[in-house]
Amino acid sequence: MTLDLLIQQLVNGLIVGSFYALIALGYSMVFGVIKLLNFAHGDIYMNGAFVGLIVFSFVGLWVGNGWLGVVCALLVSMLAVGLLGVIIERFAYRPMRNAPRLSILITALGASMVLNGTALALTGGRHYAFNTDLGFAGVDISTVHITYTQMVLVAASIALMAGMQAFVSRTMYGKAMRAVSIDMGASRLMGIDVDRVIALTFFMGSALAAGGGVMAGAYYGSVHFFMGFIMGLKAFTAAVIGGIGSVPGAMLGGLLLGLLEAFGSSLPFVGSEWRDVFVFGTLILFLVFKPTGLLGRSVVERV
């Protein structure tokens, strides 16, 4: 592998990895707090992209199709889809909170299908163009072309993740979140409004996924109802690799998975058709040999 190729795949891996990381964060946070694998998370990402596209087409009439439009779409979509996450939690998951783990898992699958099916019905399965004026300008490092958009994208997702990490580790709400994740009952006894903390967790996780959705939509230029499916699976893989429940783990897992994919598909004798085998094979290996992931703690099963 030449150096150029190495750098190019590194860049590719970082970009797709930062998307995975953003989505994996939400997965991980929700799992950390209520021990639920929120399978609707990929669909939240998809909804975020659609809300972003709608906002973008409206504000685009005034501010054009440039960065300002994307930022508006990003903020509105994060807010709206964050609230959607809270609503889903309130009506789908909260009534199930004391039910067996399997029931709430199935509820999550149901929520995923509702979101996915609604989007299919509303869009008719069409692929919508998300055309921005961001352009392909950028810098060249020998044959490697890195666009400014790509740089901003990686920087923005790192900023979002850093903000999230700061929130969880530095603020009172973050402390409450961590407390609820360790022991919900004791947190309640200490006067923490557990329902509110869980709602907040869903809000933040969903907002991050929506942010990822808008960025992916604007970057790849296309939005459709099924885009959350593979992204959800990959983000789940990233969360497991990093250690599900761990915020820095999700970021690490996302970036690692992105790099793994990029380099995995340029190994000699391993064609790109093997990429997903590679990715999900890694998931299985982790689940078998190190289910707590790279940075995760072992979860003590409470009965």
Next chain:
Amino acid sequence: MHFGRTAWMHQQGKWRELMVVSFKRLACATALAGLALTTMAAAADIKIGIVAPMTGQLASEGQDMENAVKMAIDAVNAKGGVNGDKITTTTADDACDPQQAVTAGSKLVSEGVTAIVGGYCSGAVLPTLKIYGDAGIPFVIIGANSTKLVAANQGNAFLANSTGDMQATTAVELFKKNGYKKIAVVDEGDAYSSDLAKLTAEAFKSAGGEIAAKETTTAGEQDYSAVVTKIKSSGADAVFWTAYHAGGALLTKQLRQAGFQGGIVLGDGNNSPEYLEIAGSAGEGVYLLSPPTVDLLSGAADFKAKYKETYGRDAGAYAALSHDVGGLIADAITRAKSADQKAIIEALKASDFKGLAGEIKFTDKNTLQTSNFRPVIAKGGKWVAE
């Protein structure tokens, strides 16, 4: 015909087979077939049966086929007919349904037609091959193009539309014409696109070309950067994408974003306005291998105008090909110098007919010798004939 109609056409092969399942016919369907059967014959003339979906979801296509065949026949009659006889037509509705197709076919046979043209859905055409075959009636299939038809043919049927695998031939011709020497072939891992990728790679290799990379993407995924990087580093002159428009648009965009300067060629699954919308400026100059839809044929402008004038509607996707087949059958009867069906079949075998949609010459399996897929190019946000 506006472009939106062609969006789903890439799946027509599959569709036509699926139609079989999706049409739930009531018992009265048979009666409807009888109603749709319009006999305009004076007894002594040569009568040609048109079999097409006149009712159901594809009724609009069927109407186009009937109109366009009649237009060709009228033109022949206006010039004095064939061998001094006028040609008349009778239409039977197969509704793209196998059961109804059998009824319609038997009806045509009992009416004593000289020859039959038509057939849009492979699923509906397939069971009728035996009926026409046993009766020894020459049958020119207009739209249906499943390779299963080739196997079931008793020698009296002719496929005037290219079977799907002939697209590879057109692709290789285009590569050679544009001077591409190293091609990267990318598919989506499904049966259709990986078949086309495989066939094209084989055809290009045996034509002396080199396959620089053969990649597969995952349907529904948005990031193709790893594949794009491999294509770029493989030194390919051009990329051939064999799957569908959604992935095609993403791949095109990401190839151009990564600074890939070579050619991009798309399989017929990308024949959709959505492709152009999503690919945006990156789609300019991209080639698409298209079936011979009337909008994309450079020589069909007069036909299009005349069709609109005659029938008060735009000519549909298969109108040009239907028109060609109408002309072809008249030509074959002329060359057979009689209404003898064996002679007409022999004449069809020896066809060398130049139509709007391309040349019609048959192989010994009664399929087209030359593929009628044709490259079109994206210019100014539209597909245009080169």
